[in-house]
Amino acid sequence: MELIIFLIIGALAGFAAGLFGVGGGTIIVPLLFIVFTQMNYDPDTIMHLALGTSLATIIVTSISSLMAHNKKGSVMWPVFKNLAPGMAIGCFAGAGIAGMISGIHLQVIVGVFLLWVAYKMFFGGKKQATGSIDASHIPVALPSKPKQLAAGGVIGIASAIFGIGGGSLTVPYLTRYGVVMQKAVGTSAACGLPIAIAGALGFMLFGMQQKIDVPNTIGFVHIYAFLGIASMSFFTAKLGAKVAHILSPAMLKKCFAVLLTLIGCYFLYKGLR
Template identity: 50%
Template sequence: METLLIYLVLGAAAGTIAGLFGVGGGLIIVPALVLVFTARGLAPEILTHMAVATSLATIVITSLSSIRAHHLKGAVDWSVFLAMTPGILLGSWLGGVTAHLLPGAWLQLLIGVFALVIAVKMWLDGLRRAQLPTDGSRLPGAVALSAGGGIIGWASAIFGIGGGSLTVPFLSHCRVQMQRAVATSAACGLPIAVAGAISFAVQGWGEGQLPAWSSGYIYWPAFLGIVLASTPFARLGANLAHRLSPQMLKNCFAGLLCVIGLRFIWLNAGLLFA
């Protein structure tokens, strides 16, 4: 019961932050689960993989309500989604395979670098003022979209995210309207999470150091607590966001990502000089 309470609190925090800053919860859930699993004394070799896998499993559930909301507003570009999905499914599966081959410390180091890159990108986006056309004029053909989806799915599965921080910039570069880019990105998060979570479950199956209530690298008590609490608290975060400056929120979240990224890099910096 005490352990489930920890994951409920984590889900509430991740949901609030996700709603407040308008981002997927994976960027918060993965680092938080790494801290919780470390405190519980789980094996360092597998705890980061468990954090990533469990994050992806939660995204399967949380993405459904997001997709429904965007679909009801007619904002999802389903033709782009269908073109990207084959690549996403393959890329996400391979992302799970890639992460399985990486030692836990290297995986943490990569997550730290990724968090810093996203933080810098958010700050740079806030400095840009130029408005580009949003007519979708740069959208490539189905093969190129699938290839782009493959790269996005591969990276997203490694980092345990729904891919919004990668898919939205990609579609914006293709001059898709921002609202449609965000909505389509939300839809793409579902195949990313499904294929990635299944891949991590398969790769970790039979791993001897896993705790009870695990399916491969997916840890179900954490999944349950996060899913139960994150959705209602995401609404709370979204309501709070309307009372605050969007740019201030973006800068605050970028600062939080910097702290997370620098901590992971600092803890595993010895790998770079080994």
């Protein structure tokens, strides 16, 4: 029964990721929080389990996304090489930081983050960089390598605490310096892989150190949830992307922003209550 529930979550998360153009973590974390709560897991470990499991599933989905964007030549590999080390180190460290934060405080933090994403989706996206930047060319407007490494570290830490692949942070960072949207999204998809791997390993390690009493887990990663969500989201993301081309993207994003607002308010209510 648990596996069926996780398959459904994976189907919804993948479809939403393809439909709305956002990472599955913004859907997976809230759904896992609700399911783990209904399973009567320890309230102080539920949020950590949701974050760790979300990052583990993003390993699979990011590979699929990376391959698709690379075929279109939209991955800026030189920029990826500058950002990736900091992201991996930052996300591993972020998992340790998240492990030290109480479940209630994590609910508040994630709630605020979801409201920020909702705001950006509802009111943002009107101004996009124009022009064309070749994937092998590093725009002159981008910061130096050390600064990119540092930025990657900050994005990595935040990604671990929010349980996401970092797209919500990497894309705005790149477009801010003049990278066209297609290249920013493609490079962000590539960056999602080191973030997810390092974050999942971190949540596994730090979770095992805390010796949580939850069945079918490795640290803060739920095995059944990982298998169910990863297997389904890999396929349904492509379906969501096809449907997105049929419907109005602007209306879709506004509808999803409303959904994220409700979920964010729910987390704030649970955490602040």
